[in-house]
Amino acid sequence: MIPDLLDYDFMRRALIAAFLTGLTAPAIGTYLVQRRLALLGDGLGHVALTGVALGLLTGIAPLITAVVVATIGALVIELLRAYGRTSGDVALAMLFYGGIAGGVLLTNLAGDSAATLQAYLFGSITTVSNTDLWIVGILGAIVLALAIGLSPQLFAVCQDEEHARVSGVPVRLYGILLAVLAAVTITVAMRTVGLLLVSALMVVPVATAQQVTRSFRTTFFTAMVIGLFAALSGVVTSYEINTQTGPTIVMVALVAFALTTPLGGVIRSRRHRRLAHQLDSE
């Protein structure tokens, strides 16, 4: 069955894109969840939609306009968080509505109906072009290299911002970097899971990993493995049962979460018993 799939060029491209999405989204997602900014990905996904529409309007590749607009959105939200009087969640809400409204408006102006945006909102395996794959590959590699290479700094900033600042870490710069990495990741994931569902692939694998892990490091890498599994099996399943890739991937991720939850309960209660035993014997 799978060898058959690989006979198709579009499936090979879709699987490579899913591979990169499955790894990058949970990697950045782990930091966002740690920083309690789980919904940032969602807000930036909405902003990226305006970018896609700008691409449709101008004839530039939507992937490029999306990454540019989402990055600008990321900068704006970090600056609002840092300097503005607006609280983080209100700033996010502005991004949600502005992004969707801008996206649909510009698409209409381009002479298309909002239905054109479907493939961008929920992902589509047949639309990944060779150019897309190159862009996704390069951006995905940069995101992974920074997410892993700068992990001591990013961990410290997301764990305790003030302590990180007193350790000499340029906290504001890392906040901006993280938001920009999230924006780039969203664009990487756009073709596979789609802009409306990308945040799920950033958050759900992390929540799933947390059921069984105790350290940041294992959470980070376990989430990446879960994300990879969800993205690849989601793409294959969506081909088999003829559904859109985004919802299929997210459903696989949610099922994995649901199946892991009881296991997490068992592990936690065992750990508690062990600790209680240790205390008794002291």
Add this chain to the structure above:
Amino acid sequence: MTPVVAVNGVTINLGGRPVVKQVDLTVDVGEFVAVLGTNGSGKSTLVRACIGLVPIDAGSIELFGTPLAKFKSWHRLGYLPQRSNATSGVPATVYEVVMSGRLARRRFFGGRNQADLEAVIEAVERVGLTDRLRDSVTELSGGQQQRVLIARALAAQAELLIMDEPTAGVDHANQESLAELLGGLVREGTSVLLVEHELGPLQPLIDRAVVLRAGEVVYSGSVDGVATHEHAHMHPHTGQPTKPGSLSGEGIWR
């Protein structure tokens, strides 16, 4: 010798209201200085300003003889924030949190080295949590989480420790262990700037106490003098405090 902390005529306004007014404060090398006061006296704000977490409106602050704006040698100080939550949205082990205390000493893009590892293990040992090294911080009690954050400050192996209410939420036995630990560090030459609400077992260690009230220094001198100074929230011990003599930096944590 240049003082490790030199605060001159500092005024801080928060939300248009003066919280700290024209305050001078120095910590000399090897000195243990406690800033005391009730809630809202500005003690925490003052100390947070010393490390650049709160902007000042007038005056000057120097760390190790360098104006704060130009200060880059963050590895020279260890910081314990006020009763902050040690947990975040993702689990992290005691090891991971304490290792982040080494950040100022680590190279950009560089991995941890043997010195980092040894410093972390030693710091965790000093707060008596060696057997919890690989446990998630969320599984620890409030007092144990506070000890994790103390270990993170110690892991920096700093010349100056700045601690904002280190005994908050820590039981009496562990407060005594903390006193023993800090006493050892001070004898090794570490300077300490401490913010406290109540001194408890730390009292004998203190070289100089500075009492703030409504943002102004109302007392500066020996800790014994604070007792005669009327203060609603201070409960200094009346007995003659004995300086611990034969203690090392190792705390005995219970």
